[in-house]
Amino acid sequence: MACNSSFLTLPAATLLLAGSALAALPAFAQSGMNTTSLMSEVVLDGLDNPWDMAFLDDGTMLFTEKCKGLSVRMPDGTVNALYGVGDTEGYSSNGSDLFCEGQAGMMGVAFDPDFGNNRRIYVYSTSNMSDPHTNRLMRFTLSDDFTSVSDRTDIVDDVPYKMAASNHPFGGPGAHNGGRVRFGPDGALYLTTGDTHNGEVPQSPTMMGSKVIRIDTDGNAHPDNSPPEGFDKRTYTYGHRNVQGIAFHPETGAAITAEHGPWHSDEITILANGGNAGWDPRPNMAGRDDCPDDYCGYSPNQEGGMNRYERAAWMPMTDFDTYPDAMPPIWNNNGWSQGTSSAAFLDGEAWGDWNGAMVVGIMGIGFGGTPIGQRIDVIQFNDDNTDVEDVTEMTLPMEPGRFRSVVMGPDGSLYTAIDEGTIYKLTPGS
Amino acid sequence: MVKRHVLTSLMILLGVLAWTNSYGSNLARADETETAIATDDVDLEAAEKIFKKSCRACHGNKAQGAASYPKLSHLEPDYIAEKLEIYRSGEKIGPNSILMIQPAKKLSDEDIANISVYVATAFD
Numbered sequence: 001m002a003c004n005s006s007f008l009t010l011p012a013a014t015l016l017l018a019g020s021a022l023a024a025l026p027a028f029a030q031s032g033m034n035t036t037s038l039m040s041e042v043v044l045d046g047l048d049n050p051w052d053m054a055f056l057d058d059g060t061m062l063f064t065e066k067c068k069g070l071s072v073r074m075p076d077g078t079v080n081a082l083y084g085v086g087d088t089e090g091y092s093s094n095g096s097d098l099f100c101e102g103q104a105g106m107m108g109v110a111f112d113p114d115f116g117n118n119r120r121i122y123v124y125s126t127s128n129m130s131d132p133h134t135n136r137l138m139r140f141t142l143s144d145d146f147t148s149v150s151d152r153t154d155i156v157d158d159v160p161y162k163m164a165a166s167n168h169p170f171g172g173p174g175a176h177n178g179g180r181v182r183f184g185p186d187g188a189l190y191l192t193t194g195d196t197h198n199g200e201v202p203q204s205p206t207m208m209g210s211k212v213i214r215i216d217t218d219g220n221a222h223p224d225n226s227p228p229e230g231f232d233k234r235t236y237t238y239g240h241r242n243v244q245g246i247a248f249h250p251e252t253g254a255a256i257t258a259e260h261g262p263w264h265s266d267e268i269t270i271l272a273n274g275g276n277a278g279w280d281p282r283p284n285m286a287g288r289d290d291c292p293d294d295y296c297g298y299s300p301n302q303e304g305g306m307n308r309y310e311r312a313a314w315m316p317m318t319d320f321d322t323y324p325d326a327m328p329p330i331w332n333n334n335g336w337s338q339g340t341s342s343a344a345f346l347d348g349e350a351w352g353d354w355n356g357a358m359v360v361g362i363m364g365i366g367f368g369g370t371p372i373g374q375r376i377d378v379i380q381f382n383d384d385n386t387d388v389e390d391v392t393e394m395t396l397p398m399e400p401g402r403f404r405s406v407v408m409g410p411d412g413s414l415y416t417a418i419d420e421g422t423i424y425k426l427t428p429g430s
Numbered sequence: 431m432v433k434r435h436v437l438t439s440l441m442i443l444l445g446v447l448a449w450t451n452s453y454g455s456n457l458a459r460a461d462e463t464e465t466a467i468a469t470d471d472v473d474l475e476a477a478e479k480i481f482k483k484s485c486r487a488c489h490g491n492k493a494q495g496a497a498s499y500p501k502l503s504h505l506e507p508d509y510i511a512e513k514l515e516i517y518r519s520g521e522k523i524g525p526n527s528i529l530m531i532q533p534a535k536k537l538s539d540e541d542i543a544n545i546s547v548y549v550a551t552a553f554d
Binding site: 165167171404 | 488494
């Protein structure tokens with residue numbers, strides 16, 4: 001448990017008018033796209049690695065910036081800086097224990113489904129409060145005027161964090177934290193986590209990395225979770241690599257993850273309660289010998305290009321040989337790893353044939369012969385909603401970027417944040 | 431084919447090069463310092479093509495940095511060139527060096543000069 005009381009008296013003075021100013025920028029229309037026409041509008045620009053957003057029905061938007069903190073954009077476009085990372089200036093209050101490093105920092109955010117009554121919000125961030133450091137899911141109360149937060153309570157405080165660099169691509173500290181925070185249609189709170197480049201984490205029954213965690217708003221395990229014997233009861237699924245995307249099918253309610261592969265095989269997986277996603281990058285098993293720093297996640301030939309299917313055979317994203325009952329992915333990005341990050345379902349008649357389809361944001365990588373692939377893909381399911389029937393690359397009316405987050409807005413538009421610092425609104429229409 | 435190799439190489443090189451910045455010493459801004467690279471001699475048009483195709487995806491459309499790929503646009507051309515040459519020699523600088531060393535070995539001096547000046551000056 002942790003509480004932060006270092007409130008500064010910077011009330012509305014910290015309001016940033018960037019939102020309202022940017023709203024005046026022209027929207028760019030584009031026609032002739034796949035199913036509908038899309039228009040894009042810049043909602044916010046000049047941000048520092050925006051990571052996630054969450055909405056109220058009136059358009060109020062929480063958003064996080066990885067190294068800066070949590071803010072809220074009001075319907076009139078004003079922005080209130082709420083809770084800063086470390087000593088970042090300009091925020092109503094700060095978490096002195098919060099920090100960013102590499103891929104780690106402030107990540108997912110969500111409104112409580114009963115926010116109108118309890119004013120609660122949830123934010124996931126890296127913290128140095130414990131040693132080794134961890135990732136924490138924090139609960140706050142948001143003030144009635146949306147200018148400050150209080151009552152910080154760390155409802156999850158033990159998601160592993162990578163403390164030291166290792167001999168791997170992207171091998172710096174802070175790798176693979178997962179990070180998405182979403183409420184499901186069951187009312188439960190879901191948190192996705194990552195493997196921290198630690199071969200032991202994904203199949204560990206007690207280390208809470210590489211998991212999809214399902215809890216209540218106090219951090220207690222959902223009573224219906226059914227992980228294998230000996231597992232932490234907060235575990236909904238395990239054996240993941242680095243889940244940054246989770247969304248819930250509008251008809252079935254199923255939790256569906258979008259996951260970033262190693263040098264191959266981004267995956268979309270329909271989760272099964274207690275299921276194993278089949279990622280196990282330990283050395284000296286499954287036909288493998290030693291690997292750099294006891295993590296085979298980028299092997300073999302981690303320093304160079306190699307056929308993706310050969311890689312997948314040697315270090316599978318879902319290892320059915322070792323785990324025959326692993327949850328099967330329904331999409332693997334044609335065997336590529338291009339930085340699949342987040343997921344949402346389109347909602348509204350304006351989306352035409354895409355209404356109810358899943359969208360995934362892909363950041364792009366481009367190493368060892370992999371096409372960079374920055375895009376948003378539209379994933380249409382079969383009639384049974386059990387498999388992928390069609391995949392269409394969304395024809396974007398703006399320059400692509402590193403699509404870190406895709407979130408459906410209450411106005412029927414799709415909002416997307418790119419690492420380069422922009423949050424866009426994509427609106428269907430002619 | 432050779433060009434394709436060079437483009438890919440530069441993309442990777444800049445990725446780790448940027449990372450090393452966080453470990454490096456304080457750097458003067460590019461526009462505050464004279465550079466040893468003869469900027470009049472570099473091919474900025476060729477460098478722009480390389481940047482758009484191979485660098486922008488990780489480092490952002492203005493080399494402003496994105497995710498764990500740090501900012502490049504504030505670096506001096508000499509610094510960028512120096513680090514690229516170190517990677518080309520096979521020397522590790524940080525944990526992401528393995529993304530840089532192998533492709534760096536394919537770069538010519540001209541390639542390094544072009545992209546170093548472009549990244550440091552195009553987004554002022």
